Structures are given as C-alpha cells and as structure tokens.
Amino acid sequence: MEPRRKRPLALTIGALLVVGGGVGIAIAGWSDNESPITGDALTKASAAALHYTGGGTVTGSEIGDEEGYYEVEVTLQDGSEVDVHLDQNFAVIGTDRDNRDTGDTDH
Numbered sequence: 570m571e572p573r574r575k576r577p578l579a580l581t582i583g584a585l586l587v588v589g590g591g592v593g594i595a596i597a598g599w600s601d602n603e604s605p606i607t608g609d610a611l612t613k614a615s616a617a618a619l620h621y622t623g624g625g626t627v628t629g630s631e632i633g634d635e636e637g638y639y640e641v642e643v644t645l646q647d648g649s650e651v652d653v654h655l656d657q658n659f660a661v662i663g664t665d666r667d668n669r670d671t672g673d674t675d676h
Contacts, residue, residue, distance in 0.1 A: 606630040608638055614639045616652035621661045625651070637662050 606614050615627045618641035627651070629642035637654030644650050652665040 602634060603631045606632050606641070610639070613659045614641050614655055617641075617655055617659045617661060618643050618651075621653055622651050636665075668673070 605611075610632070611630060614630060616621040618627065619625060619670045622643045622645065625643040627641055631640040632638070634640035634654060636652075637661070639655040640655045641653045641655065642650055643653060650667040653661055654663040654665075656662050
C-alpha cells in the first residue's frame, strides 16, 4: 500500500514544479528593457519633442517604445509631463499627457 500513497504525493509535487516553473519562466520573460536614446538620435528626437510641446525639459527617453519607435519624456514648466512618441523619422505620432489634477492620461 505504501506505493499508492507516494503516487499522489509525487503527482502533486510534479504539478507544483510545472506550475512553479511556468511562473518562473513568465517572470523571467517579463522585463523592462528600456534603452535610452543616445547620440544624434537623441538630439533629433529631443528637438522634435520640444518643438511639438512648445518647450520644456527632456527628462527621459526610450528607444523601441511600444507606442512608437522613440519616446521622449518632456517636463513642462507647470510640472506636468508629456510622453512624445515618434516614428523612425522623428515625426510625432502620438502623446501621453500626465494630468496631475485627475491622474488620467490623454493619448
């Protein structure tokens, strides 16, 4: 009878390892690989973003953004932030604005 007792335990352990391994793979596969824009591309992307926003300070950048090829974060004089999304030719294709009053973002 002892082998029958071990079987459910072995199946339970096996199932936990499969589920746990899947979670580990999911966590390992999820990463936040934000690479900043550098060099001449940063100069061009920053200029395009600042022209679009009418000024401000570039406070961050990312290449390979999910909403565009480039993303430039601009902090405006009022303290609000605008993420400007650009294509490969540095043309503005969209924005996300931080509305501090409501906590919402505009697209």
